[in-house]
Amino acid sequence: MTMEMWQLGFHMGRLPLALFMVVMMPVLFGMEYYTGFKEATTKLDEIADAAVAYGVGLVASAIVLALFNLISLDEPVSSVVGKVALQAIPASFGAMLSGSQFGSQGAAERRHKREVGFRGILFLMAVGALFLAFNVAPTEEMFLIAARMTPWHGIALAIASLIIMHGFVYAASFRGAPGAPEGVSRRALFFRYTVPGYAIALVVSTYVLWTFGRYEGHTTMTMIMQAVVLGFPASIGAAAARLVV
């Protein structure tokens, strides 16, 4: 847990934090929907599972913060709530992921209860981007790196992100591959998955940076440079999500 995580807990905007907490609900539900285990569950069960992951995240966050002596009863309530709420976000991601990794006994054939279609892939890429972006965005280094870079560095970084992502996409679609579509060229894959994946990574990065107040007092140029810098890990997260989940 980096210093920024608990500092942001008390000084970041309350409304962006609340909005992020709300955004996490459909995200956790979607993760359950696409990667959960139990067969023949109803929508209600899935909502319940997502809620449990969120609840576990909140409790775990409070316990860890208390163990580290980062929250105490002497501080204002809003500070304690802010820290616990912020830390609960990565914690609930973790709860959901471990649930889907260890949740049921083996049974590889039941691993995906649903076909992950195009929309599902886009969603999972967004989740992967969100997970990585969220963990890196609070650090001061994101801004520091962006400040050191010229627009030309930004262009090079964007192209590098696309190339690395494409490597992942290519590997993911042709490995094992009973379902690898015939006659889909590399170029088609690039435009169908890599470019949308990178666009998603940029949008997610922008949203996360805004949430953490990293855009206050900035101009378009420095905002975009920060999004490109954060978009690098986010795009790898987006591409890797399809391999991991």
Place this chain on the structure above:
Amino acid sequence: MAPKAREQRAPIKGAPTTSVSEWIVALFSAAMVIALLGFLVYQGVTSPRTPPDVTIVVDSIQKVGQGYLVLFRARNGGRTTAAEVLVEGELEADTGKVERSETTIDYVPARGEQQGGLYFRSDPQHSRLRLKAHGYRDP
């Protein structure tokens, strides 16, 4: 990730032909990425880097617990971000007595601004207030 699960991982379930929604997403995303690259090229070509140019503007003065608080805004007119900007305020009374106060702003982004505040014991409205940035370092 269990190796066992690998074969089951959803591969691209592409119908060999690209559906309409996929086309829309692909075009929209491509437009976004091209716009991003275009913007960066435009910035790179048209905006040479100029050194930080930080000016301090007073936003408001308010009475607080032990004295007065001068809220200010540090604006950077240059195209480079300034780090550790030292801001000093001087309050010169009619008697000639000078009260000083200072703070450091971590970063003032290129062409952006950051806010800060300085505390004084005497009332800035009854004396001459001067705020200025002393210096910075590269981030």
